[in-house]
Amino acid sequence: MTRPSSKALYTHLRTQHGGYHRYGLTDHAYLYNLYFPPEALIDHLKAETLNLVRNYPVAQKDLAGLVQKISYIPRENLVVGNGAAELIKIISTQVARRLIIPVPSFNEYINAAPGAGAIEFMLHPPEFELDPERFVSQAVSSGADTAVIVSPNNPTSLGVSPEKIHWMAERFQNKEICFIVDESFIDFCDTASARSMETHLSRYPNLAVIKSMSKAYGICGLRLGYLATENERLLSILKAGVHIWNINGFAEEFLRLLPRFEDAFKTSCRRVINDRDDFYRGLSQIRDLKVFRPDANFIFCRLPDWAPPAADIAEQLFVRHQILVKECSGKTMAEGDRYLRIASRRPMENKVFTEAFFSLLESLGGGA
Template sequence: MQAVILAAGKGSRFKQATKHKPKCMLSFNGETLIGRMIRQLNQLDLKRIVIVAGYKEEVLTKYLKSIESRVPITILINDQFATSNNIVSVAKASSVLEEDETLLVESDVIIRDELMDVIRDAPTDAAIVSSLDNWMDGTVVTFDDDYQITAFVSRDDQQEALASDYFKTVNIYKLSCHFNRHYFLPYVRQQIRSFGGNDYYETVFGALVALKKGLLRAVVVDAKDWDEVDTLQELRLAEIRLNSNPTEKMKRLSRQYGGYWRFPDIKDYAYLVNPFFPPEKLVQQFQTELPSLLTAYPSGMTVNSELAAEAFDLVPKRIVVGNGASELIQAALKLIPGKIGVIRPTFEEYPNRVAGTQIETMITQQMGFHYTGRDVIHYFSKHPVNCLVLINPDNPSGNYLQKKEVLAICKWAQKLNIRVIVDESFIDFVDAERHPSLLNEDLLKGFPNLIVIKSISKSYGVPGVRLGVLASGHEALVAQIKRVLPIWNINAFGQFFLQKVSSYQLAYNEGLVVFYKVRKRFFRALETIPYMTVLPSQANFFMVQLVGVTSQDLSSYLLESANILIKDLGTKPGIEGEYVRLAVKTDAENQTLIHALRAYDGNTTF
């Protein structure tokens, strides 16, 4: 058996990344794509590897001479690569394909090493295929109960109603001399003569299986074992998906800061959203309005301030809407000079928005991450600041200052002309007292030094629409923030949510009642894990100290064994020791995490 790798293409969608080298020489987790494929093919008993080069063939040829390969490598040149598609590369290799059983492989296919065993054992005249995930694109196949392929279906001909019957081609084929000589290559040549070279060889496969049943069989592999990349972003995502090092995979996932819909198997316990909102009816309204929301401009800041004021029972001149709370944090801190007081560990978006020399830090680990309003006043009386940031409940500790404590801090700060920012992104998850929020007209007017910031994304479970609000009795400051923000700083999806959310306040409140009960059950379950000490929390997460276990090992284990992503707090400023943060989700999801935590024996290291 031999292998033929089609590597003539430029990969134009990679833009600058392929300006000086062919697509197959892009780096993937420390290897080039072509180098990785050659290394894997060396696991098989091959007579030779034939590579059809084209774009930047001199660069590829030089590289191939520099790498080690037990199997001899031969290079063919497709000098028509710029004006043709891969069917011409197949034609260029026709004499090779007629000589021996051949693995036909495209150079942008990335597979796990373990898949080589499946390829070795696959029958002749077979296509490697997988289930069709929503991120996949390109040609698919259908096959019968005997795995005989019945159709190759191009992207343009695919029907959504038949999606469950489709399997994606991995672009690896095991072809016999007989098939190549008598079926495949004659039709390839005829296709080029009749229609030119601007086509794909899968078109020929499709014509052949339509004419004669049983010419090609399907060998089904797991969709998690391979990837195909056409853009730099797809390549980076594949580096995560197919990463064999759980610790590195976890770190790379975390650096994505979201976008986990491209990883449908991941169960996310790291990011913090309301598990009981939005209701299905609201989601359906978004779906109904999708065409309009995509194609129409949203309203400007004046209208959105009115919508937010209505939602939180404030007047528009005291509230501003942001593209997430993060936009408002940055806008506010840019307008506040002098020292900024933070309580660590904290949500690092605040200290990250100002110079390090501006930060005055109160460390709470020596208090067991539990602090009171008196503690805050005592510390910052000795360490003066111009602005004090309180996250209440705090992130990641879940520590909660009662409303009277926060008001006492505001009174103390007002006397000293200190501005106070209270981040209430998690305030709705508080059940320690009724009406804990400071988003109140009278309170804001009474404390013009007070700024309240709230992430709607977290509270209402809609991080994808990117919404936050900032409110203050200091109307001049609010007006100044509005001036520095773009007039269209939120999109139509965010505006639509603000328009609709008041109609769902009852459903929201009912969901919170359920949440309070779920959190208590989750807390009790976590306390049964022998290597965990759980900090009490009034937020939608728990900070957990690990005993005899490292946060990195546990996080890596959960990702590798159960596709569970948690927040490793090992590098967070203000924390020494082994800690993680776990999001509170539904009872069923919480139980999934508990089972995975109980399965960890503490001896698995990565």
């Protein structure tokens, strides 16, 4: 069978949502913790493969009990999803009548909302910072019944301070607007933004925290996520919306093992943070490239004005270097074709990316 050209393969991969490991490329597009799970955990899953394949997994109540052991949230306040994406779809289609979310952000909240059910609150360049007063004001004036923020945000990698989140939670509570905080990347946040809202659920009955476990725990293929809230209406809709065996046996077993590896997980996140910070410093040396200081395990940057569009840069990185990167022209944002989201990987891979990126920009004129 003839192997497609690099350009044809890149065109094909742009229509995919994973499976990149089959193509011998370096994936700086999707967002992984490459230091977890540890070998001991993987070895256990291998040894149990036959049992996990042959037998039914447990259902929602027991899955929530497993997540309770790592989140310390009572099981009755938890819903476990087949990735956060399963829960997001239920939120956007069954919970929210009108949902408001700052953009650019994770596209699934908007994509899942039917018709005109989603309101996009624009985050403006050059800083893409969330103005909580404007956000709350637009939520109220637009008749939204559900407000979502992602912190740290995807693709900007910028966290919202806990003080701002508490301020919004109070206002949304007074207006009876369901407030959902997506904390999927909070484990990579080494600033004050790392303080989770999970410990404040009883303070704000309309608050919910949603978290994808895929990114932080390096298990994108296992598909795990959860939502935590004390809001009975939200819990009942989500529990009714997931089917009885929405989590497979491998994911269940992973949850059972996690408490044994709590220290290893924390160590892995510190390694990711250190690698990301070194990567940030390296990219910041590239002339005329605006690099945003990251709070997550990826880096957001604006291309120099003299450089080609982000789509062209992403294609050339793949064709010349077999590196896959996320360009942001598909995001709802001003000048999306000027921005890249770059996942941080291991030090050598980050170094290779930085050198390849610098070389590519230089070959395209270097601003001369």
